[in-house]
Amino acid sequence: MSRRRHSDENDGGQAHKRRRTSEPIEIEDRLESLICRVGEKSTSSLESNLEGLAGVLEADLPNYKNKILRILCAVARLLPEKLTVYTTLVGLLNARNYNFGGEFVEAMIRQLKETLKNNLYNEAVYLVRFLSDLVNCHVIAAPSMVVMFENFVSVTQEEDVPQVRSDWFVYVVLSCLPWVGKELYEKKDVEMDRLLSQIEGYLKRRVKTHVPMLQVWTAEKPHPQEEYLDCLWAQIQKLKKDRWQERHILRPYIAFDSVLCEALQHNLPPFTPPGHMPDAQYPIPRVIFRMFDYTDAPEGPVMPGSHSAERFVIEENLHCIIKTHWRERKTCAAQLLSYPGKNKIPLNYHIVEVIFGELFQLPLPPHIDVMYTTLLIELCKLQPGSLPQVLAQATEMLYMRLDTMNTTCIDRFINWFSHHLSNFQFRWSWDDWADCLTLDLEKPKPKFVKEVLEKSMRLSYHQRIVDLVPPTFSALIPAEPIFSFKYGDESGTSLPGYPVSITVSNAIKNRASNEEILAILKEVPNPNQEDDDDEGESFNPLKIDVFLQTLLHLAAKSFSHSFSALGKFHEILKNLTESDDGKLHILKVVYEVWRNHPQMIAVLVDKMIRTQIVDCAAVANWLFSQDMAHEFTRLFIWEILHSTIRKMNKHVQKIQNELEEAKDKLEKQQHKRRDSGDDEDMEKNSEEDEEGQLEEQIERLQEKVESAQSEQKNLFLVIFQRFIMLLTEHLVRCETGSVDISTPWYKNCIERLQQIFLMHHGTIQQYMGTLENLLFTAELDHHILAVYQQFCALQL
Amino acid sequence: MSVKLNALNSDSYIEVSQYRDQHFKGNRYEQEKLLKQSNTLYVGNLSFYTTEEQVHELFSKCGDVKRIIIGLDKIKKTACGFCFVEYYTRGDAENAMRFVNGTRLDDRIIRTDWDAGFKEGRQYGRGKSGGQVRDEYRQDYDPARGGYGKLAQQHRSTERPNSF
Numbered sequence: 012m013s014r015r016r017h018s019d020e021n022d023g024g025q026a027h028k029r030r031r032t033s034e035p036i037e038i039e040d041r042l043e044s045l046i047c048r049v050g051e052k053s054t055s056s057l058e059s060n061l062e063g064l065a066g067v068l069e070a071d072l073p074n075y076k077n078k079i080l081r082i083l084c085a086v087a088r089l090l091p092e093k094l095t096v097y098t099t100l101v102g103l104l105n106a107r108n109y110n111f112g113g114e115f116v117e118a119m120i121r122q123l124k125e126t127l128k129n130n131l132y133n134e135a136v137y138l139v140r141f142l143s144d145l146v147n148c149h150v151i152a153a154p155s156m157v158v159m160f161e162n163f164v165s166v167t168q169e170e171d172v173p174q175v176r177s178d179w180f181v182y183v184v185l186s187c188l189p190w191v192g193k194e195l196y197e198k199k200d201v202e203m204d205r206l207l208s209q210i211e212g213y214l215k216r217r218v219k220t221h222v223p224m225l226q227v228w229t230a231e232k233p234h235p236q237e238e239y240l241d242c243l244w245a246q247i248q249k250l251k252k253d254r255w256q257e258r259h260i261l262r263p264y265i266a267f268d269s270v271l272c273e274a275l276q277h278n279l280p281p282f283t284p285p286g287h288m289p290d291a292q293y294p295i296p297r298v299i300f301r302m303f304d305y306t307d308a309p310e311g312p313v314m315p316g317s318h319s320a321e322r323f324v325i326e327e328n329l330h331c332i333i334k335t336h337w338r339e340r341k342t343c344a345a346q347l348l349s350y351p352g353k354n355k356i357p358l359n360y361h362i363v364e365v366i367f368g369e370l371f372q373l374p375l376p377p378h379i380d381v382m383y384t385t386l387l388i389e390l391c392k393l394q395p396g397s398l399p400q401v402l403a404q405a406t407e408m409l410y411m412r413l414d415t416m417n418t419t420c421i422d423r424f425i426n427w428f429s430h431h432l433s434n435f436q437f438r439w440s441w442d443d444w445a446d447c448l449t450l451d452l453e454k455p456k457p458k459f460v461k462e463v464l465e466k467s468m469r470l471s472y473h474q475r476i477v478d479l480v481p482p483t484f485s486a487l488i489p490a491e492p493i494f495s496f497k498y499g500d501e502s503g504t505s506l507p508g509y510p511v512s513i514t515v516s517n518a519i520k521n522r523a524s525n526e527e528i529l530a531i532l533k534e535v536p537n538p539n540q541e542d543d544d545d546e547g548e549s550f551n552p553l554k555i556d557v558f559l560q561t562l563l564h565l566a567a568k569s570f571s572h573s574f575s576a577l578g579k580f581h582e583i584l585k586n587l588t589e590s591d592d593g594k595l596h597i598l599k600v601v602y603e604v605w606r607n608h609p610q611m612i613a614v615l616v617d618k619m620i621r622t623q624i625v626d627c628a629a630v631a632n633w634l635f636s637q638d639m640a641h642e643f644t645r646l647f648i649w650e651i652l653h654s655t656i657r658k659m660n661k662h663v664q665k666i667q668n669e670l671e672e673a674k675d676k677l678e679k680q681q682h683k684r685r686d687s688g689d690d691e692d693m694e695k696n697s698e699e700d701e702e703g704q705l706e707e708q709i710e711r712l713q714e715k716v717e718s719a720q721s722e723q724k725n726l727f728l729v730i731f732q733r734f735i736m737l738l739t740e741h742l743v744r745c746e747t748g749s750v751d752i753s754t755p756w757y758k759n760c761i762e763r764l765q766q767i768f769l770m771h772h773g774t775i776q777q778y779m780g781t782l783e784n785l786l787f788t789a790e791l792d793h794h795i796l797a798v799y800q801q802f803c804a805l806q807l
Numbered sequence: 808m809s810v811k812l813n814a815l816n817s818d819s820y821i822e823v824s825q826y827r828d829q830h831f832k833g834n835r836y837e838q839e840k841l842l843k844q845s846n847t848l849y850v851g852n853l854s855f856y857t858t859e860e861q862v863h864e865l866f867s868k869c870g871d872v873k874r875i876i877i878g879l880d881k882i883k884k885t886a887c888g889f890c891f892v893e894y895y896t897r898g899d900a901e902n903a904m905r906f907v908n909g910t911r912l913d914d915r916i917i918r919t920d921w922d923a924g925f926k927e928g929r930q931y932g933r934g935k936s937g938g939q940v941r942d943e944y945r946q947d948y949d950p951a952r953g954g955y956g957k958l959a960q961q962h963r964s965t966e967r968p969n970s971f
Contacts, residue, residue, distance in 0.1 A: 082812065380868065434910055570859050617871070
């Protein structure tokens with residue numbers, strides 16, 4: 012919220028005094044503030060505040076009508092959690108000024124068209140919902156709203172359009188019904204019945220291949236993870252059965268009924284849904300996250316059932332509050348906790364469920380993961396007597412259900428829990444989880460605990476973790492993150508590389524030049540080479556091993572020391588890793604020496620990619636190599652892989668942006684030249700030179716973009732190929748041995764494949780053709796092909 | 808069409824604070840400009856024992872960290888409780904201001920603030936005793952930051968009989 016308050020006197024950080032005769036800009040800011048703040052905590056009742064504000068706005072209409080229209084349209088779009096407050100306000104204004112009401116409706120329709128044109132589908136939902144609630148405020152005539160809904164639902168009859176398009180139009184209509192269902196049924200029940208029956212038919216024939224990919228848990232118990240339209244349909248069905256009696260939504264307009272029903276209503280202008288455009292980006296489908304029901308909140312108000320309209324409305328509103336205030340965690344927490352109607356619901360449970368629902372949302376959370384951690388901490392601060400307990404209960408439940416939880420969600424759970432604990436001295440009743448100690452360490456529960464302890468160690472230190480858990484947990488405690496130097500101890504002295512490692516070490520300490528060091532390294536025998544081979548630059552793994560082990564050992568003290576070492580000896584490292592074999596081997600050595608410190612491995616790999624000592628494909632090949640098979644299910648492997656893919660994507664993006672900038676610059680130059688007319692020859696020549704240079708630059712950048720995109724495509728191909736190989740091997744082995752395919756390794760691997768698609772779906776889209784032709788063909792095992800098909804279904 | 812409402816645009820956690828580096832080489836205008844475009848954060852109230860690794864782990868939650876420079880006692884060249892964290896993009900640094908500032912690292916509430924950018928020499932404490940200025944004058948006992956403040960330590964030692 013802006014620090015500005017209502018009154019004119021108190022004015023944020025502005026140094027000058029407010030003038031008595033208020034300037035237009037100040038009036039507009041004041042109007043904005045008044046409108047945005049109505050409905051917040053106040054000494055007066057909401058009704059009297061609305062009444063007062065309506066009076067003020069009515070008086071300002073002659074001078075500030077357009078501004079007021081714009082502000083009201085904006086709050087309709089941006090503050091959906093306060094929907095009914097603003098529809099009431101508009102209702103009061105319409106009752107006082109019929110023309111204004113009409114102009115507002117027109118402005119809203121214009122805004123709706125704009126948002127749809129700009130792919131802002133979520134905001135468009137709020138606008139339509141606003142319009143529908145205006146029926147309750149006697150601003151819009153019910154029959155015209157029904158006609159709009161009929162036009163929306165008719166989209167389900169369109170052919171050759173993506174399913175996500177018709178999904179959206181059905182969703183909009185259904186999601187308005189908790190607010191306006193009663194009123195519409197009272198006026199037009201025949202038409203509404205027809206509408207709902209059409210929707211029902213559509214929902215029955217909809218394809219739902221995408222659902223398994225988006226579910227947080229695969230189990231149906233205790234709470235089925237339903238597809239969002241199915242859930243909403245069930246909620247509306249129940250609402251209809253209850254004769255549209257909805258008791259949760261705050262409806263300030265009821266208090267003004269006598270005033271509002273005197274008002275004249277407007278008809279919505281006929282609204283044809285804009286046709287499908289190829290570049291339209293409809294929202295992708297969702298699965299509704301459920302972790303609590305009324306049995307989980309034993310005392311106090313009862314939690315509305317999963318198929319109640321109340322549940323839908325509460326969750327919508329809480330999601331909207333987070334969407335509005337996510338940048339300011341204290342405000343966000345306060346707004347969530349002051350949710351109107353909180354005394355009738357177990358609010359803490361709803362809040363925790365909505366927050367985890369967002370954190371675990373597939374493919375991606377709506378906001379950055381760390382926001383949810385700090386939001387939960389703020390909530391705990393504001394409700395220290397109740398929220399921490401609900402959070403602990405939730406954590407316990409999540410732990411109990413790990414066996415069927417999606418691997419990507421488990422990753423997020425690990426990161427959230429360890430970060431959360433680090434803010435509370437890592438206090439937790441670890442003994443409660445002793446059951447995991449009897450399980451195979453690859454099973455989800457012990458694996459989860461192990462990863463949590465590892466992450467917790469990164470935020471503290473090894474001994475802290477040792478002291479933290481009961482001694483029975485020792486198998487799950489991470490290794491001490493120390494360097495493993497093969498040339499360092501007694502047994503090292505007999506190794507072939509030992510003598511050179513000593514020489515190199517001394518050379519480095521004595522600040523020898525790169526040439527001197529390379530000369531020393533020439534002495535390293537090549538285990539791969541035959542004696543009579545030429546001394547060419549062929550790949551010598553021992554050379555790499557000796558140099559890198561020695562160097563990293565000297566620099567082991569901290570990240571900065573190691574980065575400095577990589578920088579200082581960059582030339583040598585590039586020399587050693589010219590070949591693909593060299594690149595692969597350097598990664599092997601890094602792993603060997605730092606295998607107990609995965610965090611260090613990750614930052615070194617990152618540095619080596621950024622300084623082009625290794626490339627992204629080499630990292631992918633290394634992670635999938637046989638040498639790393641025993642680490643394949645560990646979290647750090649996937650963090651490295653996804654970080655690598657992200658770097659690749661950012662690199663392509665960067666060059667594309669440079670190309671766009673250069674193109675823009677050229678265009679501007681050309682315009683300038685055309686507009687400048689007859690200038691001196693000298694100037695014209697220099698301008699042409701500049702243009703020529705730009706054109707050359709654009710050509711070079713074009714090549715760079717193509718080469719980067721080619722590298723990016725290749726990276727994904729490598730990754731997918733490797734997945735297919737590994738999974739096929741496993742499936743064939745199981746089939747021939749008549750063994751169940753569903754091992755913990757398999758679940759992890761297939762979900763990691765899913766994760767690649769989900770986390771990078773935007774980028775992968777461009778390569779669909781290649782993927783389908785080369786890799787995900789019909790010959791593939793159906794288990795693997797299913798993942799690809801689910802991914803495709805997200806866009807249908 | 809997309810009207811931005813000032814009243815709804817609040818993002819107070821990323822605002823620049825009142826602190827200005829007195830040693831900054833340049834005028835006030837230049838400093839403001841750099842602060843507004845900076846990708847670098849000053850991080851304060853660290854324990855002397857907090858490591859680069861711990862800082863990296865926490866701040867990586869907001870995006871890829873470009874580099875970390877641990878603040879050092881000018882005389883002892885040991886960590887003295889602050890550091891700089893530089894991100895590749897400003898957006899990531901903004902998220903750190905929103906979600907890491909005011910939370911705990913190594914059990915201490917840490918504070919982040921915009922920094923005009925690291926320059927050689929700025930990694931050293933500016934207190935007379937070599938550490939940070941705030942550790943010169945503070946009166947409380949903080950075991951993770953060398954115990955009592957330096958001035959308070961001197962007073963304590965003058966109370967004891969001479970030891971030479």
